[in-house]
Amino acid sequence: MRDLPIGVFDSGVGGLTVLRTLMAALPLENTVYLGDTARVPYGTRSHDVVTRYALLSGRYLAAQRIKLLVIACNTVSAHSLPALAAALPIPVLGVIEPGARSAAARTRGGTIVVLGTPSTIASGAYQKALGRLSPLSRLVSRACPLFVPLAEEGWVDGEVPRLVAERYLGDLRRSGADTVLLGCTHYPLLSRAIAEVMGPQVALVDSAEATAEAALRLLAGRSLLRAGPAKAVHRTLCTDLPDRFRGVAERFLGRPIGTVELVDLV
Amino acid sequence: MRDLPIGVFDSGVGGLTVLRTLMAALPLENTVYLGDTARVPYGTRSHDVVTRYALLSGRYLAAQRIKLLVIACNTVSAHSLPALAAALPIPVLGVIEPGARSAAARTRGGTIVVLGTPSTIASGAYQKALGRLSPLSRLVSRACPLFVPLAEEGWVDGEVPRLVAERYLGDLRRSGADTVLLGCTHYPLLSRAIAEVMGPQVALVDSAEATAEAALRLLAGRSLLRAGPAKAVHRTLCTDLPDRFRGVAERFLGRPIGTVELVDLV
Numbered sequence: 001m002r003d004l005p006i007g008v009f010d011s012g013v014g015g016l017t018v019l020r021t022l023m024a025a026l027p028l029e030n031t032v033y034l035g036d037t038a039r040v041p042y043g044t045r046s047h048d049v050v051t052r053y054a055l056l057s058g059r060y061l062a063a064q065r066i067k068l069l070v071i072a073c074n075t076v077s078a079h080s081l082p083a084l085a086a087a088l089p090i091p092v093l094g095v096i097e098p099g100a101r102s103a104a105a106r107t108r109g110g111t112i113v114v115l116g117t118p119s120t121i122a123s124g125a126y127q128k129a130l131g132r133l134s135p136l137s138r139l140v141s142r143a144c145p146l147f148v149p150l151a152e153e154g155w156v157d158g159e160v161p162r163l164v165a166e167r168y169l170g171d172l173r174r175s176g177a178d179t180v181l182l183g184c185t186h187y188p189l190l191s192r193a194i195a196e197v198m199g200p201q202v203a204l205v206d207s208a209e210a211t212a213e214a215a216l217r218l219l220a221g222r223s224l225l226r227a228g229p230a231k232a233v234h235r236t237l238c239t240d241l242p243d244r245f246r247g248v249a250e251r252f253l254g255r256p257i258g259t260v261e262l263v264d265l266v
Numbered sequence: 267m268r269d270l271p272i273g274v275f276d277s278g279v280g281g282l283t284v285l286r287t288l289m290a291a292l293p294l295e296n297t298v299y300l301g302d303t304a305r306v307p308y309g310t311r312s313h314d315v316v317t318r319y320a321l322l323s324g325r326y327l328a329a330q331r332i333k334l335l336v337i338a339c340n341t342v343s344a345h346s347l348p349a350l351a352a353a354l355p356i357p358v359l360g361v362i363e364p365g366a367r368s369a370a371a372r373t374r375g376g377t378i379v380v381l382g383t384p385s386t387i388a389s390g391a392y393q394k395a396l397g398r399l400s401p402l403s404r405l406v407s408r409a410c411p412l413f414v415p416l417a418e419e420g421w422v423d424g425e426v427p428r429l430v431a432e433r434y435l436g437d438l439r440r441s442g443a444d445t446v447l448l449g450c451t452h453y454p455l456l457s458r459a460i461a462e463v464m465g466p467q468v469a470l471v472d473s474a475e476a477t478a479e480a481a482l483r484l485l486a487g488r489s490l491l492r493a494g495p496a497k498a499v500h501r502t503l504c505t506d507l508p509d510r511f512r513g514v515a516e517r518f519l520g521r522p523i524g525t526v527e528l529v530d531l532v
Contacts, residue, residue: 038311045507049304146415146419148415149412155412160429160433
């Protein structure tokens, strides 16, 4: 059981920012990553469609024999965690609760700004978790749909992302914010533009580190941490265009990715 | 047969720019429009996945009893016209051939620039059609992935679309272009930004009018034009988020759209 990989699921390449942190925090763990590039993006879809797609991929990963499923996608974590946990015979961990915990720990009494896809923001999942974890904080949430295509296009520096961030977030400079929760796996790539618009007094929080810590605790608690000695093996799967995936993926993972396997989920 | 609607298929809302022109050219025709919003966008997917999705929607529309299927989506027209024509018992008309014909008629010996989604450009469909219809023209093709999310977000004027267009197209000002073929249904919404970057000597051509003319000729040739007298009926279907669809759709159609029906294509 200890040698089974951790499954990491995302709608596309964005979850590689979570995989990257997971690999750094748990360097001995085998992993298998699935990006559903045939159906990406999820962030502009409904609760029901997101959950239908998430179950398709979640069942596929579970059938690969994994010891834990990490949902790297904020939109899936926001909508489909209960459905996945009910359908799969393994523990399922999302990014919403760890991310909210992280933001709640970081704020110093100012406003917490939650940024995410339209679907994540509409779900209210972060708002609900923060209402529980940081009940005295003022919350502002904002959907930023163009951040995902900008990050995928690799336009993360310069005038265009700064102008787009200004248009989405400019009015929040006067919101008393001290914490911005990056509630989408793509948004860390746009950190510089977001930080420039929000100002230096604001801390940017992303869910990846907190999620890796939660994975570590969960596996340790069940005596499922892998000890080695063989080097960890990392597989990468996607459902369409593996070559395009690899090109974008290396920017998100921060290192070469090797072979990307195409899997056909209909 | 004459009273059967014309089916119009698109990956999402973009094809409404084609429906709009079709309704103006053929005001007596009943129509049924299907936007596959559960799987949009198609423009970043592979040939096989685009065709799989197109067959799913094409079969659904054919089962609604239509007399003609118009493929408003450039990406589907570029990849899947033969597969759809083979699978369906009705005539199928795409936008590539009419659009290329229109650009070939417009150029005065200068370069023709073809803009489209990554998938449409990679298919080579416009390049192939123009090589046949305008063999002496120089062709330049360019994928502009951010134009679709910009148009859907409604950011069609001002600094952001102008800067994005400049980044994609600025180097083409010196290409000797006299014609720009807008090879994606979303791009007409960004006409102003594209025209500003390319300069006043360049004509922008979109496939919608030529496609409506082709539909008129095809129906007339088969004695299938509807004569009235009852007012034409227009149905609009989509596969996810009908409320969001209606909000964006009215900007593309240029008039109120009424009820949007949700259909479940799995």
